[in-house]
Amino acid sequence: MDTALALAAPAYKPPALAYRGEVAETDEVVWWIVVVGFAYAIALAYAAWCRHGGGSAEIQFGWSGFKVVCKSPS
Numbered sequence: 001m002d003t004a005l006a007l008a009a010p011a012y013k014p015p016a017l018a019y020r021g022e023v024a025e026t027d028e029v030v031w032w033i034v035v036v037g038f039a040y041a042i043a044l045a046y047a048a049w050c051r052h053g054g055g056s057a058e059i060q061f062g063w064s065g066f067k068v069v070c071k072s073p074s
Contacts, residue, residue: 043068 043066047057050070060067 039066046070 040061043059046068047059047070050057050068053070053072055070055072058069058071060069
């Protein structure tokens with residue numbers, strides 16, 4: 001019985017390292033998240049520049065986009 005197990009073919013095959021064929025799943029990049037994030041970064045940079053100059057910045061977000069208002073002290 002021991003010799004039959006020793007001569008049996010291995011049941012496990014290691015995975016292939018080279019890719020051949022199609023990808024099983026693909027993820028689509030949601031570009032609007034990238035665009036909104038970039039626009040928000042620009043709005044924050046403008047608000048920081050406004051505050052650095054002594055003003056008070058206000059950022060609003062709506063369906064039409066970002067609105068950044070820089071109010072300088074009078």
